[in-house]
Amino acid sequence: MSCKVIIMGAGGRMGGTLVRLARAGGDFELAGVVERPDRLGEVQSLGYPAAGNLDALLPQAPGAVIIDFTAPEASVDMARTAKRHGNPAVIGTTGLTPEQQEELRSIARDVPLFWSPNMSVGVNVLLKVLPELARMLGPAYDLEMFEVHHNRKKDAPSGTAIKLAQCLAEARGWDYDKVRNYGREGIIGARPVEEIGVQTLRGGDVVGEHTVFFFGPGERVEVTHRAHSRDTFAQGALRAAKWLAGQKPGRLYGMADMF
Incomplete structure (x- = not known):
């Protein structure tokens, strides 16, 4: 059974890598992509549901796992949105403050959430x-x-x-x-x-x-x-998304849990 995923920042370097690998692998279904409104045109040509706002996309993709490698504040805001809709989320963003990490731990009590600063x-x-x-x-x-x-x-x-x-x-x-x-x-x-x-x-x-x-x-x-390549991190994130789809909320998961 394929795992539905939504890619945040799909027009960026990591987002583009995730989109490419998700499309190439038979284990995943690309349920949608998200990009800033001023860059939305760059990803609409991919042929998948695209939005400049995650809230607008999630009602079309219940249960899809969100994958986010954007920026600290954007990733935390994504996690808040994921909680409202009940979607699992994988975060590979670095540079999160202790306060932001603590908020993720709080959100993880209500929705499956996975965070690792390195997916390798x-x-x-x-x-x-x-x-x-x-x-x-x-x-x-x-x-x-x-x-x-x-x-x-x-x-x-x-x-x-x-x-x-x-x-x-x-x-x-x-x-x-x-x-x-x-x-x-x-x-x-x-x-x-x-x-x-x-x-x-x-x-x-x-x-x-x-x-x-x-x-x-x-x-x-x-x-x-x-x-050697961003594929290393993207493959780890996709592997985490597939694993997280079968997990329950309760705590903030990481690579050690998946292994």
């Missing part, structure tokens, strides 16, 4: 592996990270970098907000033992790259994940 299978395997690596190497190894993305990415550090760093902090028993360091400049003194540096690079059309460093005595261990 490889990255989510790293979230399982890195804490064990940190524990096995021990406190003599300093933890650092850098992330690289395209020059149009708006948030920094990336949501994926933050998630990876948070899992490392948890493995060490540290409060992430107290040990994170997003930039160094000037005479700052010796590096504290309890610190995780997360540095940001932006340029070109890089889809996404994250490297975690374990700097130890006489050696270092590096773990790198590189996304």
Whole structure:
């Protein structure tokens, strides 16, 4: 049985990728697309129900899973609309504030909701592996990270970098907000033992790259994940949509739940 999906921001880079893969895969039925009114003409030619407002589209697609990779406030507003209509929703947007994340958790009590800052299978395997690596190497190894993305990415550090760093902090028993360091400049003194540096690079059309460093005595261990295509994230989101269609509300789901 095919899974009905609605794509938010269908004229954008991620939205366009989602539309292409949903149309190509036999497991999905594209129930509609949403784009800003000033860009609606770009997606109306796709031949699917199109609207500049999600409220206008959902009555035509009961039960369809909404997929959203737009922007923090837009994604939260989408979740509010999904709740009003009872539609499940998958969110891959990064840069959400703690308050916005908390609102999603509240909405998830009433409608199936899934959020992950990275839909890549490889990255989510790293979230399982890195804490064990940190524990096995021990406190003599300093933890650092850098992330690289395209020059149009708006948030920094990336949501994926933050998630990876948070899992490392948890493995060490540290409060992430107290040990994170997003930039160094000037005479700052010796590096504290309890610190995780997360540095940001932006340029070109890089889809996404994250490297975690374990700097130890006489050696270092590096773990790198590189996304070669947005298809990686889109495929993960579609997989999440199909999984979420069979779930009940109650809490905010993530990739770990699906695995």
